Amino acid sequence: MKSKFRLSFSFILAALILVGGLQMENAVAASTSVSKTSTTAQQCKQFIERLGNQALDIINAPNLSDEEVMAEFEKLVNENFSIDSMANFCLGRYARVLNQSQKTVFTRCFVNMLVRFYASNFKEYKAAKFVVSGAKEKAKSQYLIETRVQIPGKKDVIIIWSVRHEKNGEFKIRDATTDDVSMAQIQRAEISGSISEKGVEKFMNEFETKYAKQITKIK
Numbered sequence: 001m002k003s004k005f006r007l008s009f010s011f012i013l014a015a016l017i018l019v020g021g022l023q024m025e026n027a028v029a030a031s032t033s034v035s036k037t038s039t040t041a042q043q044c045k046q047f048i049e050r051l052g053n054q055a056l057d058i059i060n061a062p063n064l065s066d067e068e069v070m071a072e073f074e075k076l077v078n079e080n081f082s083i084d085s086m087a088n089f090c091l092g093r094y095a096r097v098l099n100q101s102q103k104t105v106f107t108r109c110f111v112n113m114l115v116r117f118y119a120s121n122f123k124e125y126k127a128a129k130f131v132v133s134g135a136k137e138k139a140k141s142q143y144l145i146e147t148r149v150q151i152p153g154k155k156d157v158i159i160i161w162s163v164r165h166e167k168n169g170e171f172k173i174r175d176a177t178t179d180d181v182s183m184a185q186i187q188r189a190e191i192s193g194s195i196s197e198k199g200v201e202k203f204m205n206e207f208e209t210k211y212a213k214q215i216t217k218i219k
Contacts, residue, residue, distance in 0.1 A: 041135045041143055044163050047171040048145045051080055052130035055122045073119040077111055082164060082172035086110070089174075089184055092192040094200065102204055109211035116211075117183070125149050125157070133158075141165040142174075 058064065058072045077083070087103075087110045088095045098106060134146040142164050149157040162175035162184075175184040195203045 040165055041137060044143045044165065044171055045132045045135045045145055047080075048147060048161050048163065048173075049130070049132045051076065051173075052132075052147060052149075055118070056125060056128065056130055059119075059122050059126055070115060070119055073115045073122075074111065077114050077118065080171075080173055081114065082166075082174050083107060083111060085164075085172075085174060086114075086184060090188045090191045091195075092188055094192060094195045097195075097200060098204075102200070105204065105208055105212075109207050112211040112213070113187075125151060127152055128157075138162070 054076060055073070058069055058076075061069070064072070084107065087107045090110070091098065091106070095103075129150040131148045131150060132145060133148050136144050138144050142162065145161045145163055147159050147161065149159065151157065157178065160177040161173055162177070163171050164174055166172055175182055177183070191203075191207075194206075198206070
């Protein structure tokens with residue numbers, strides 16, 4: 001009877017130790033996951049802060065011509081935006097319709113379109129201060145970074161950046177939202193709508209005519 005009791009007690013004790021160990025492992029794993037997410041979110045915030053301040057530095061540089069400013073913004077866009085993903089998103093279902101040559105032309109023109117848009121907008125923020133005010137994980141490897149453009153005498157402009165942490169460790173912007181309006185959604189509606197209305201060939205001719213070359217003046 002005693003031996004049975006000892007056996008049962010030993011079994012229960014071993015089970016408790018095993019369960020306790022598993023719970024501890026799960027807690028450590030969860031803690032590590034939260035820590036990793038927190039660290040990545042912080043890195044993502046720093047990425048956007050650096051990028052925003054770089055853009056303002058370019059706009060405020062006293063010795064840069066408009067042409068040089070556009071060239072600097074082109075570097076920022078190419079290095080920090082997820083160009084291929086954004087271009088495909090804006091094409092929508094037409095991404096499967098364009099041939100490879102047309103896609104190459106579209107992507108090159110798409111970059112010029114982004115450069116014009118962001119250079120023109122940041123020009124209005126010359127005297128502003130760029131502040132990162134929050135960050136949250138939207139999905140796995142995707143973050144929303146809230147920023148405030150503080151302009152003297154005016155209401156803050158809130159821009160929420162959608163950023164993806166790529167497999168190679170880099171951060172890439174996929175969208176920017178202002179006043180609950182997504183730039184990517186607007187561009188998609190305009191581009192897809194234009195292709196639907198005009199057809200691929202006419203759209204491509206007009207798009208290339210408008211954006212094939214980078215402008216030398218910031219509007």
